[in-house]
Amino acid sequence: MATIRTGNRSALLIVDVQVGVVAAAGNISRQIDAITLAVHKARDAGVPVIWVQHDDDELPRGSAEWQWVPALQPQVDDIRVYKRHNSSFEQTTLEAELAAHGVAHLVLCGAVTGWCIRATAYAALERGYDLTLIGDGHIAKRLDAGNGYAVEADAIVREFNAVLPWLSYPGRGNWVVAAAELVL
Known part of the structure; x- marks a missing residue:
């Protein structure tokens, strides 16, 4: 049985909107x-903004392709999470960050x-x-x-926009x- 998160805090999760990820x-x-x-x-609502950034052999950390697209840049007080797998949760600090900020609701956007x-x-x-899921804010x-x-x-x-609301948990x-x- 899954844990049901308590609390009422939200966080915005921006995944992999990096130069090399969205190039094609x-x-x-x-x-x-x-x-x-x-x-x-x-930011206006005081909701944590979490930037998840992928790196692997094809997208090495620090390379030009690894960087965020120029239009989207984290601020100093935003949270940064680094990942090597498709899920932003696998072998990352994401769950610890969410727990530290009392987050029970994720707002998701990004790529791919x-x-x-x-x-x-x-x-x-x-x-x-x-x-x-921000339906007009994810990139395929x-x-x-x-x-x-x-x-x-x-x-x-x-x-994905059609399927997600029908998932039952x-x-x-x-x-x-x-x-x-x-609305946040």
């Missing part, structure tokens, strides 16, 4: 605008929908957190599924909202 995603200005709006709303956003969303719900890339078949990025985003809530509708 095409025009992401709409998603960047949505994430920027969410960051402003979180089919991997790190999906893995982080499921991991959050499985660990007992309520979850809000076209998926080559082999044999001449591909899934376009916008289809991946639409699918005891004692937890999960929602999808546009950044403009986000």
Whole structure:
């Protein structure tokens, strides 16, 4: 049985909006605008802003590709978490940071929908957190599924936005909202 997180604090979780991660995603200005709006709303509400940054052999820490996209930059008092796996929870300091700040509700945005956003969303719900996905604030890339078949990025985003609210976990809530509708 999963732990149900108590408390009423939220945190904004921005995952992997790094130069090398989003390079093949095409025009992401709409998603960047949505994430920027969410960051402003979180800061205005005094909600912790947590930046999760991926590194591995293909995305080495400190490289130009590892850096945040220029439009999104953490502030000195924001929380930084570093990861090497798709889920932002696996072998990271994220759970300790959330516990230290009394967080029971995560607001999730970032990249890439089919991997790190999906893995982080499921991991959050499985660990007992309520979850809000910013529906216009996650970035997908076209998926080559082999044999001449591909899934376009916008289809991946639409699918995850449609599926997430239907997931059922005891004692937890999960929602999808546009950044403009986000209330913290």
